[in-house]
Amino acid sequence: MAIQVKEGKETLFTIQTKHTTYQMKTDAYGVLQHLWYGATIKGDMSYLLDYPDVGFSGNIYEAGNQRTYSLNTLPQEYACEGVGDYRISAVAVTHADGSNALDLRYQSYTIKKGKYAIQGLPAVYAAEKEAETLEIVLKDTASSVQVTLRYGVLPELDVLTRCVSISNLGDTTVQLTKAASLCLDVPYGKWEWMHFYGRHAMERIPERMPLLHGIQESSSTRGTSSHHQNPSVLLCSPDCTETSGSCIGAVFLYSGSFQTKIEYDQMRQTRLIMGLHPDLFRWELKPQETFDTPEVLFSYSENGMETLSHRFHKAIREHVCRGKYQLAERPILINNWEATYFDFNEEKILHIAQEAARLGVDMLVLDDGWFGKREDDNSGLGDWFVNEKKLKGGLDSLVSKIKALGMKFGIWFEPEMVSEDSDLYRCHPNWAIEIPGRKPMRGRYQLLLDMTNPDVQEYLYERISDILSSTDISYVKWDMNRSISDWYTALLPAERLGEMPHRYVLGIYALLERLTSAFPNVLFEGCSGGGGRFDAGMLYYCPQIWCSDDTDAYERTIIQYGTSFFYPTSTVGSHVSVVPNHQTGRITPMKSRAVTAMAGSFGYELDLNLLSEAEKEAVQQQIQQFKQYGSLIHNGKYYRLSNPMESNYAVWEFVSEDQKEVLVQGMIFRTEANMVRYCVPLRGLDKNCIYRLKDGTSYSGSALMKGGILLPKSWGDYYPVSLYFVGE
Numbered sequence: 001m002a003i004q005v006k007e008g009k010e011t012l013f014t015i016q017t018k019h020t021t022y023q024m025k026t027d028a029y030g031v032l033q034h035l036w037y038g039a040t041i042k043g044d045m046s047y048l049l050d051y052p053d054v055g056f057s058g059n060i061y062e063a064g065n066q067r068t069y070s071l072n073t074l075p076q077e078y079a080c081e082g083v084g085d086y087r088i089s090a091v092a093v094t095h096a097d098g099s100n101a102l103d104l105r106y107q108s109y110t111i112k113k114g115k116y117a118i119q120g121l122p123a124v125y126a127a128e129k130e131a132e133t134l135e136i137v138l139k140d141t142a143s144s145v146q147v148t149l150r151y152g153v154l155p156e157l158d159v160l161t162r163c164v165s166i167s168n169l170g171d172t173t174v175q176l177t178k179a180a181s182l183c184l185d186v187p188y189g190k191w192e193w194m195h196f197y198g199r200h201a202m203e204r205i206p207e208r209m210p211l212l213h214g215i216q217e218s219s220s221t222r223g224t225s226s227h228h229q230n231p232s233v234l235l236c237s238p239d240c241t242e243t244s245g246s247c248i249g250a251v252f253l254y255s256g257s258f259q260t261k262i263e264y265d266q267m268r269q270t271r272l273i274m275g276l277h278p279d280l281f282r283w284e285l286k287p288q289e290t291f292d293t294p295e296v297l298f299s300y301s302e303n304g305m306e307t308l309s310h311r312f313h314k315a316i317r318e319h320v321c322r323g324k325y326q327l328a329e330r331p332i333l334i335n336n337w338e339a340t341y342f343d344f345n346e347e348k349i350l351h352i353a354q355e356a357a358r359l360g361v362d363m364l365v366l367d368d369g370w371f372g373k374r375e376d377d378n379s380g381l382g383d384w385f386v387n388e389k390k391l392k393g394g395l396d397s398l399v400s401k402i403k404a405l406g407m408k409f410g411i412w413f414e415p416e417m418v419s420e421d422s423d424l425y426r427c428h429p430n431w432a433i434e435i436p437g438r439k440p441m442r443g444r445y446q447l448l449l450d451m452t453n454p455d456v457q458e459y460l461y462e463r464i465s466d467i468l469s470s471t472d473i474s475y476v477k478w479d480m481n482r483s484i485s486d487w488y489t490a491l492l493p494a495e496r497l498g499e500m501p502h503r504y505v506l507g508i509y510a511l512l513e514r515l516t517s518a519f520p521n522v523l524f525e526g527c528s529g530g531g532g533r534f535d536a537g538m539l540y541y542c543p544q545i546w547c548s549d550d551t552d553a554y555e556r557t558i559i560q561y562g563t564s565f566f567y568p569t570s571t572v573g574s575h576v577s578v579v580p581n582h583q584t585g586r587i588t589p590m591k592s593r594a595v596t597a598m599a600g601s602f603g604y605e606l607d608l609n610l611l612s613e614a615e616k617e618a619v620q621q622q623i624q625q626f627k628q629y630g631s632l633i634h635n636g637k638y639y640r641l642s643n644p645m646e647s648n649y650a651v652w653e654f655v656s657e658d659q660k661e662v663l664v665q666g667m668i669f670r671t672e673a674n675m676v677r678y679c680v681p682l683r684g685l686d687k688n689c690i691y692r693l694k695d696g697t698s699y700s701g702s703a704l705m706k707g708g709i710l711l712p713k714s715w716g717d718y719y720p721v722s723l724y725f726v727g728e
Contacts, residue, residue: 030105075185090183104138122540144170180275201550203531204562223484250298256505282498313568331362339607357405365410382424384463410475443482451507551577557650574600691725
């Protein structure tokens, strides 16, 4: 069994995965202490806990004059507020008498086969034989608040999950003011941390820094996981590289506001807290009610960040993503947004589709502007009825013509939004999120619908269902183009408005669950101004997400590099767009744009009719290449062979499971006169295998990994790299 328990006066819990050990122990006072998370070990690691009498670190009452025992210094499994631990806490409550102390002590444990689920929330899933669940029950010493810590264990994948259930077993209401999903105390080692920051059209940029004494934070209060910080984090030993050194990674399966806090304390210990952002969270817990937190997925590697990424890629792809397109190859699509923006009619769309079909594209996606009175971004949102002035024969007529070309059809929605200039807003102004007596904040000149309102959810389900049922639609792009503010709903009393941000996310999940269940053959793609809600929670419903609104091939190498630390290539929506690029004005070669876009779910974002004949021929070749490489790209192991933020090139590699196929792709950013060619060692090959390029040149696996491969001699800037090897 992966979960081992040694009972006694002090109960020892040990979780063993294939290459890691997680260990905790109840002490003489019932406090659940964290002992170890790292490489596989045997034995009780509590011998490492040796603490002096630290001034101004108080002692629990039961410890008497044992001044070396302090919650302020000891590593704990779930740290509480108000009981003498002055470090960052994982949970806080306000009791009926106004006090906020919570002193959790061990009560019991349960081991179950299989992986737990969380009602109404995304969570890692697994077959019963693939996973185990450990539940540890803790209870407050002076109240009826009970906390159940849940641990999901997937031993072969070397990943763990954690979530928490907080129950009120008393007869008076309590208010939760903080409810984190992960509390991880690391009492040993020196660590650096890496977070993934950004902005709209430049998301998930990795930044690595030594931990400072005190608190560092990565968070979002925007109502979504955001462009600005991603709900993922890495702790790394200072010597950690792609292929060596210790690292711990954690990703939050949640699409709303979050907080990741790390504290490096007076004892040179590290505490990591990850969960709902407490600034946007209050939850009234009535007698006999339970609150379930979202889930955190985490793992440890002693062999560098590459191993960690492989574990997250496999776990997310095979145990978070669901449905028909979980593992299936995706259609190559063309989206009309950058080709037409709002200025289109049926004739224009068909003109784009005809050329796309001729060149081998599988699907056309009709983006914003097909509905209501939608000529720009100032009106129409919420009116999900076909604009027959633009599409004179209606949607079914257009779809039939697209299908006659041999292509599938997809369509864009922005369900959570409403325009003030819309029939929906005029009919139901109370469905929009607005604070009475205040002018609402607009974003992109639009307001948000109250997704906590069952009537709103029902309206959206009916309208989207009607559209999807009206004709043969194979794909939905689900967009969300603003941050959330003005938190207010008439459906909750004033004292419970703090519940709204979380209830909003639960409303989105409920609607997505309903729609994806009703239309299992439709591929849903998430989007929020590109990558503003690129998180593992959304991937539970949408197996791919539009990576960024920045389609510039050079900048995409950086965005996709940061994305790759946690998220698999198959989840990344990436397209070839026109030059000069619409976001940067940069001009990059057609081949380079294609190479970058192939590191994802491939497609085009332009009007193919405007290309030269040579460019059209290149498109045909690119489509043929992606259909050849697609399975390798989505199913193979992904290797970061360079850091594009530090090197003059971005190079990555895909290796098939049997190590017989290898694809090296990337871009050389700048070319110099008399330029020396770059030599890049490959990874993940069979050292005894002979690998052959298309031109017949062959290399041994050991040579490619030890000596490397010479990148092509570049000519011009942003020069493409694409090398396909077959093992013999």
